[in-house]
């Protein structure tokens with residue numbers, strides 16, 4: 001019986017994507033820095049990780065992503081400006097974005113060769129322990145957060161968060177072949193990246209939350225190309241089936257695909273409607289807009 005480390009201390013955040021769907025905005029701003037209401041997407045992802053007990057944050061970046069690195073650091077000028085103005089509320093707000101010294105690493109994925117490749121770039125930061133992977137453009141509103149739910153339901157092996165999608169949408173996701181259902185988890189008997197609806201083994205789709213065993217890195221090291229000629233995390237997870245337990249966890253919450261304009265706009269509308277400061281006014285405005 002393989003012995004598993006229970007504690008998941010590290011999370012990888014692949015943030016090297018080009019964000020071409022949001023050009024021209026993403027010409028000089030990483031897509032992960034686009035705000036939903038007043039927080040950048042990457043902050044939601046980090047908050048979710050912190051809530052789940054993650055202590056080390058590994059960002060896999062690319063060219064033009066220095067804004068992310070700066071965001072998690074002190075902004076000396078702004079802090080002193082706010083101090084001078086005794087604007088303690090905002091001072092506190094920006095100081096909270098600074099992660100603990102020594103808990104953050106940035107590694108560059110020099111070429112965008114796929115999600116699997118991005119994750120593999122972080123290999124030297126991971127010793128012999130399971131690690132979380134969080135895709136910031138999948139914004140998940142959940143209480144507790146999605147990664148916390150996963151860790152609470154995880155007892156070793158690999159795990160992906162999943163949700164049901166319409167049959168026509170399978171070609172946008174990793175799709176699992178479901179096996180036995182054990183309470184909130186579904187055994188993963190197979191997993192395939194972006195199958196056409198007619199080839200999809202189910203409509204149970206992976207969203208951007210993973211718990212992976214270190215052995216996944218061994219398969220990623222083979223650098224095999226898959227769907228869209230990219231190195232796919234999905235394929236390396238598939239290679240682990242039979243060697244390690246593998247479960248899908250149908251999280252409780254709402255996922256916004258903030259990698260698309262429609263998902264991003266829906267997320268903004270949802271968060272705006274719930275906001276204490278602007279929610280009511282926004283609701284009134286939106287309702288009258290829709291009446292006309």
Ligand code: G1P
Pocket residue numbers: 115135138172173174175193194205206207208232233234259
């Ligand atoms: C990635 C994964 C895919 C997963 C999706 C979730 O695809 O490769 O398996 O279903 O994230 O958002 P991407 O959307 O980066 O193309």
